[in-house]
Amino acid sequence: MNRTVKMFLACVAFACISSTMVAQVSVIGELSQDREVRPGDSYEGVILVKNDTDEMQEAKVYQSDYAFHFSGTNSYGEPGTHPRSNARWISFSPQFLSLPPQSTAAVNYRVAVPRDSLGTLIGTYWSMLMVEGVPKGSLESSAPRADRKEMGIAQAIRYGIQIASTFSGTGTRNIKFIETKLVRKDADERALQIDIENTGEIGMRPDVYVELFDEAGLSRGRFYGIRLRLYPGTSVRQVIDLSSAPSGTFKALIVVDAGADEAFAAQYTLKL
Numbered sequence: 001m002n003r004t005v006k007m008f009l010a011c012v013a014f015a016c017i018s019s020t021m022v023a024q025v026s027v028i029g030e031l032s033q034d035r036e037v038r039p040g041d042s043y044e045g046v047i048l049v050k051n052d053t054d055e056m057q058e059a060k061v062y063q064s065d066y067a068f069h070f071s072g073t074n075s076y077g078e079p080g081t082h083p084r085s086n087a088r089w090i091s092f093s094p095q096f097l098s099l100p101p102q103s104t105a106a107v108n109y110r111v112a113v114p115r116d117s118l119g120t121l122i123g124t125y126w127s128m129l130m131v132e133g134v135p136k137g138s139l140e141s142s143a144p145r146a147d148r149k150e151m152g153i154a155q156a157i158r159y160g161i162q163i164a165s166t167f168s169g170t171g172t173r174n175i176k177f178i179e180t181k182l183v184r185k186d187a188d189e190r191a192l193q194i195d196i197e198n199t200g201e202i203g204m205r206p207d208v209y210v211e212l213f214d215e216a217g218l219s220r221g222r223f224y225g226i227r228l229r230l231y232p233g234t235s236v237r238q239v240i241d242l243s244s245a246p247s248g249t250f251k252a253l254i255v256v257d258a259g260a261d262e263a264f265a266a267q268y269t270l271k272l
Contacts, residue, residue: 024053025133027159036168040115047107051099058134059097061107063087066128070195070235086165087127123171123201126164133157164203171201175256175264190242197235205229207257208238212250247272
């Protein structure tokens with residue numbers, strides 16, 4: 001699953017004892033929490049975790065740094081090690097959940113912004129709270145295990161809740177176009193592949209679109225991508241479907257609308 005969607009589900013394979021059941025828990029609501037802050041601010045939030053089954057389930061909660069690259073690679077580093085991590089500002093409870101059948105439990109978190117950050121911290125800082133189901137029979141599970149020990153492969157589903165703090169009135173927005181190329185699956189399916197990087201200091205979720213102009217300068221259609229989250233120093237790949245565009249040679253204007261009346265553009269010649 002693409003790492004730039006607001007949530008991600010990762011199947012983690014590991015050796016366990018007696019059981020290969022998947023822990024069926026889910027996170028309710030938005031998987032990204034954004035807040036404008038000032039030095040010394042503090043704020044709180046709640047993450048709701050649901051047991052979707054008719055059996056007792058367990059889940060663990062922990063922190064991780066997070067970064068991503070247009071090539072599809074993701075980085076989940078130790079909390080607080082990324083230069084723009086806010087993990088050390090965050091406290092949360094509980095770290096382990098036991099959920100009765102069809103029940104919901106709350107994970108409470110608090111973000112305490114450093115008081116001495118005035119002038120030293122600029123733009124957006126972020127990290128993740130991870131909620132991961134604990135398979136029955138695993139070493140982390142508190143449920144009784146059978147006496148007979150067997151090795152197997154279990155799957156654990158993880159949810160990553162992105163917690164981002166942006167210092168109000170600070171930082172710049174900037175976009176770099178890394179590479180743009182036309183890709184074809186066949187004669188009828190065409191798409192424009194655009195790799196973009198956030199080289200600014202503020203996180204964004206920009207609108208991205210391509211507008212085609214013919215030789216007379218007339219617009220022949222505007223084609224939209226997906227609004228993907230971009231933190232400073234991260235990059236994403238947009239693949240914008242142009243299958244419905246007419247054939248011919250066009251000037252393609254690529255626009256990344258970063259909000260706050262700021263937009264970035266690049267122009268290419270495309271032969272469709």
